[in-house]
Amino acid sequence: MTPGIRFLTAARRAEIHALEELARTGELVAAIGGLVHALQMERGLSNVHLASRGARAGAARGEQIVHSLAHERTVRARFDGLDTRTPGAVANGPRLFSRVAVALHLLDGLAETRRAVAALEPSPAQATAAYVRVVGALLAVVLHAVDSASDPAVSRLLVAVFHFLQGKEFAGQERAFGAAVFAAGATDAAQRAQWALLVEQQERCFETFARFADAAALAAWAVCEEPGGRAALERLRRQGADPPRDAAALGPAWFELCTGRIDAMQAVEAALVRTLRALCERRIAEARGELEDQHAILEALQAEARGGDAASAAALGPRLERSLLEMLQEQSQRLQAMGDELDAVRASLHERKVVERAKGLLMASRRIGEDEAYRLLRQTAMNQHRKLAEVAESVLAMEAFL
């Protein structure tokens, strides 16, 4: 085997390895999706339990904690399965591992949150904040796992999954926020702004999801967004902005409607995970088949060159050369095209990352909360007629002065 052919097959084998790793990433993301859903349910029940001073949802909360812990074990097993010993075994290793470390640390802290909720110590808002942090750290792991994907088709689906999970989390936060507003029977301007923000962030995420999702997931999504439910949701959002006298009576309706919608979202998630799994399997099978074809062609050509007499071997020489060169060029062009497509898919994550980092910078330098930082960015973008990502870039460029 000449060194050239060694690298030709090494390239194909590296591609197969990257696809197999991507399949594992898909399973990790699916496991995190399951845990996030369980924690969202637990968060909702904890809120009801705290708001009712322990009168309601105690048993349901206890059962839900059991579910959450089961999902947590699955996710921890997936984390343990990440190869942290072989250098370079995991693409994007430094960033992914560091996010996993944060997520694990916050998951460790959940035991204390659960004890405190059982003792009715925190306010519903405090308990919510603890769960929001854990879910945020888990979604950050997903974002960095997605960012390391090396196949454009798989990467598109992973981008869809990430934005869907993130959108669903905003929907979960909106459910809790709305429930609190209806229970209080009144809102102020700041609360109205925050609610609007949750709706806006949610819709941005679902737009990106829709741009990258497959047909099955989009069909399941159409069920979540069916016009009747959508109209009811918008009506309650409007009523929430200016709660009527009997606002408290709307609370359960709001909670039920949101819960139905969020539960229906699980079908979208399941569809995405199914497609992702099938796509990874197909791509791995294809790449393996291509590797075998490559071996077969190379062997046939070399056997022919060896078996023939001197004249025919000489005549074949240039043909062997040409076939090899064609094979080499075909492969490198295909990989190049995939790389370019991948860059384009990744660009869709770039805006999200820039905004996240600008938010973090504003939070640290001005000692404000996450929502306020986001509002500040958005307000500046509106005032200056610029895109949110552009304002975020400017904030980052000014880092030295903040």
Place this chain on the structure above:
Amino acid sequence: MTPGIRFLTAARRAEIHALEELARTGELVAAIGGLVHALQMERGLSNVHLASRGARAGAARGEQIVHSLAHERTVRARFDGLDTRTPGAVANGPRLFSRVAVALHLLDGLAETRRAVAALEPSPAQATAAYVRVVGALLAVVLHAVDSASDPAVSRLLVAVFHFLQGKEFAGQERAFGAAVFAAGATDAAQRAQWALLVEQQERCFETFARFADAAALAAWAVCEEPGGRAALERLRRQGADPPRDAAALGPAWFELCTGRIDAMQAVEAALVRTLRALCERRIAEARGELEDQHAILEALQAEARGGDAASAAALGPRLERSLLEMLQEQSQRLQAMGDELDAVRASLHERKVVERAKGLLMASRRIGEDEAYRLLRQTAMNQHRKLAEVAESVLAMEAFL
């Protein structure tokens, strides 16, 4: 060690590994730079040899081939050093390996080119084309090695090296092209356009180099571009566009001037490689130091927690938690910032890759040469007042129709 701490240190170790790999990439790039320079010299001497029907440069060409072969051995040893067996050991493996395969294949073909040149079989243009292909394949390896860099500071330097090598290659092609024009004593419109193209592509590359290079390399670059030499170069370029009667007499002056400039460029390359090496060493030492600090802090905190009485351990508990969380967050924010910066550096390679691919598509679909494909893109960009990269993106988007 809790799983969280395991991932915290795993992230740091993965970072160190990526930096070590990057140092190896730097050495590979430096070796390729040396080989490219040797092949450029050999190409020039082969041209003189062929153009003089074997009367000139025979001995010098023979000596230069010995140099080229020595550089080739170094590069082949570096290729052999790439780990193709451990899956995922080399970042960007599939694309890099596939480019290495093409480069090795074309290097294998140089023996036949050299034999043919010695037998005075090809025209100077044919021999040049063979060398241009090999150099192009070697530079493609550099581009893909650069694209896999995971540290923004190192990546910036690698981007500078790549564009410098590419610019120097255009300068070498311009030298050969101009020499042929002065020897012929006349140009047509197509030749003038092609010359202008070589100048333009060269300057674009050097602009990008200058944007990412360090001070030492820029100082060496200022020597190559000193005003006197620059003025002489521009004068000869102008005379080449409309060769005077005594054009043939200008040939040697042109060749000497270009050769002096290209040789001076080696100092720039050497400066870049030196800075790159020093930067990699420093970054690795820093990361190792940070890993040790991390260990020391963790051990001190844990020892304190173990050693104290129950009350002080309980008091330390939250402090340990806080320090850990701070350490985790500091690390993940730093890695995030690095990732964002990296995205920005890589974006500078994106345009180049898109234009390359659009060129390839036009060449295949219209059966035209590389220069003509580039001219077509550039002309369209000028007519439509759009950027070259935008036109290239449009071409790629129309792939199905071409």
